[in-house]
Amino acid sequence: MTQHSQTRMAREVAEIPEAAQRFLDGSDAALKAAAQALRQADPTLIATIARGSSDHAATYLKYAIELLAGVPVASVGPSVASVYGRHLRLAGAACIGISQSGKSPDIVAMMESARNTGALTLALTNQADSPMAAAVAHSLPLLAGPETSVAATKTFVNSVLAGLALLAEWQEDADLHRAVHALPQAFSSALTLDWSPLAQRLVRTQSLYVLGRGPAYAISNEIALKFKETSGLHAESYSAAEVLHGPAAIVQAQFPVFALAVEDAAQPHVCATAARLAAQGADVFLTGASAPGCASLPTVGGLHPLVAPLVLIVSFYNFVEGLARRRGFDPDTPPHLRKVTETM
Secondary structure (H helix, E strand, C coil): CCCCCCCHHHHHHHCHHHHHHHHHHHCHHHHHHHHHHHHHHCCCCEEEECCHHHHHHHHHHHHHHHHHHCCCEEECCCHHHHCCCCCCCCCCCEEEEEECCCCCHHHHHHHHHHHHCCCEEEEEECCCCCHHHHCCCEEEECCCCCCCCCCCCHHHHHHHHHHHHHHHHHHCCHHHHHHHHCHHHHHHHHCCCCCHHHHHHHCCCCEEEEEECCHHHHHHHHHHHHHHHHHCCEEEEEECCHHHHCHHHHCCCCCEEEECCCCCCCHHHHHHHHHHHHHCCCEEEEECCCCCCCEEECCCCCCCCCCHHHHHHHHHHHHHHHHHHHCCCCCCCCCCCCCCCCCC
């Protein structure tokens, strides 16, 4: 789909390859210091603190860390500290806070609590001078540049990129390191892909399912949110396994399903679920693979399995900006939303 320049969202999506390269060029010292701290701490648990798109980035990193480092990762509710006034026993753990603005009081309060109770604290934020950055032992500025559209795009991508770069440095994994540093070019390729058949199907619909597994499940969460934010679509995200435990019951003729398959161990399982839902009558669109009864959408191939889902979201952001306008929405100014949401 051709990139349009009349919305701020479109311009910011087009900046993703440049923003990613800027982070990679400018973060080596901070990454090495944070990775060394993780190796010294040798945490047996990692807690993540985030909301919204940042929490989807945290979910992505949960899968990536568990798959590569073998360390369990759990999402901690920020309100435990900010509203309920409880301090968790996090000594020996690492705590990663993710926030585009780094300003939300509940995120900051939880990060301060984690540090005070003995956790190694790290922040991923686009605001290097934010309260969250000041509250932690190690901060990784995302260097994404200003983002003014309400829908987070390049800051989401750089949040995941920063986490993957940190993981590669921490685990001293050369394959992941090379894959991360090749991402700017992969993002540029992702912006050229044509997903117009999916747009044609969704331009007049009201709801759909988005499916993924592993890191791609985190991307399905982000996609469902962006469908709601930008296009007024009631999109629900499910694991391609979990959808068969109840939600599949309402999938009937012409129900739209968007299934995210990438080249990893879960791909055959995602394809099997997609084929099963297509057999129930659903209109299934599947990325990067083929399955009986499903329409295939192009993706950038040949990628490391831990980075492939992130490249998918770049194609999607480009796609959904155009879909929003076709549906009569301004993707820069979703109703009832603001760029920075500060919660307690």
